[in-house]
Amino acid sequence: MVGFLSLDDVDTDELHKIVGRSATVLDQPDPLEKRLSGKVLGVYFAKTSTRTRTAFSTAALRLGASIVQYGPGDLQLNTGESLHDTGRMFGAMLDGLVMRTAGPLEDMRVVARSGGLPVVNAMAAQEHPTQGVCDAAAMLRHFGRVDGLSVLYVGEGNNTAVALGKILSTYRDVTVVFATPKGYGLDAALLDSLREKGAESGTRFVETHDLDTVDITADVVYTTRWQTTGTAKPSADWREDFRPFHVDDEVMARWPEAVFMHDLPAHRGDEVKGSVLDGDRSIAWEQARMKYGSAVAILEWIYRDSGQSAR
Numbered sequence: 001m002v003g004f005l006s007l008d009d010v011d012t013d014e015l016h017k018i019v020g021r022s023a024t025v026l027d028q029p030d031p032l033e034k035r036l037s038g039k040v041l042g043v044y045f046a047k048t049s050t051r052t053r054t055a056f057s058t059a060a061l062r063l064g065a066s067i068v069q070y071g072p073g074d075l076q077l078n079t080g081e082s083l084h085d086t087g088r089m090f091g092a093m094l095d096g097l098v099m100r101t102a103g104p105l106e107d108m109r110v111v112a113r114s115g116g117l118p119v120v121n122a123m124a125a126q127e128h129p130t131q132g133v134c135d136a137a138a139m140l141r142h143f144g145r146v147d148g149l150s151v152l153y154v155g156e157g158n159n160t161a162v163a164l165g166k167i168l169s170t171y172r173d174v175t176v177v178f179a180t181p182k183g184y185g186l187d188a189a190l191l192d193s194l195r196e197k198g199a200e201s202g203t204r205f206v207e208t209h210d211l212d213t214v215d216i217t218a219d220v221v222y223t224t225r226w227q228t229t230g231t232a233k234p235s236a237d238w239r240e241d242f243r244p245f246h247v248d249d250e251v252m253a254r255w256p257e258a259v260f261m262h263d264l265p266a267h268r269g270d271e272v273k274g275s276v277l278d279g280d281r282s283i284a285w286e287q288a289r290m291k292y293g294s295a296v297a298i299l300e301w302i303y304r305d306s307g308q309s310a311r
């Protein structure tokens, strides 16, 4: 049973192969090899999604699988059935599951263990690993490399930031600055683990709560929406804390060589000005298309032993 629950679970060489494959999928015309022919995947999204759900559904279909879709109100989980029992039922009938919740990653591990089936983490509270693959692949496709890039992340230290940090920690000589609102930064233990991992390959991580003091020469300015899917801010006046992290043309002018990235969905006027998101330096829409490329690459990797059940 091999799923895709956390970037921590995947060997670096394998991860880089997945990123490399993601970056080529967009340039490869259909048809894809039907690596998932005869398989049936569950696609369970307990939280809203436009990109990830569409990407994994279309990727599974184009790879030859059939899919069964479940929305937030569909499962007997809502009436009190346990995750363990739910996983057992999925495992009895499905060949894999793509799953999004706002809950802990451990919930997905329970489903994977009890069902004995591969589970893809399409976003959990702690980590959005498929987004990390997508983002690294978008950088690879644009720059021809990930090694040596300087990335300025502006916004909340959410599950997208965690995945971005984890995947960039596997590349060489990358500089990552997280400019996060005070009180909404990365978990200190996570940041320590990123620094430890990055030290092996010359990759460094810095966190600041003052965007004005950032003095790197960035290749990428990356932001994310202020209200992460499935989470709520603890204070009513949180917007005041986030306002200095709005990426507008003046912010982009400080990094004239940088491209702009965004995991989307965007809220123009909050985290980003429309002229930046839709401007010449934005690769956010190519990055969004990479959601499909990365979904294909992840599913191909999970079912890489063609002809054998991944279960």
Ligand SMILES: NC(=O)OP(=O)(O)O
Binding pocket: 048, 049, 050, 051, 052, 053, 123, 131, 229, 263, 264, 265
């Ligand atoms: N970036 C991302 O995960 O988008 P969706 O929430 O639309 O899937």
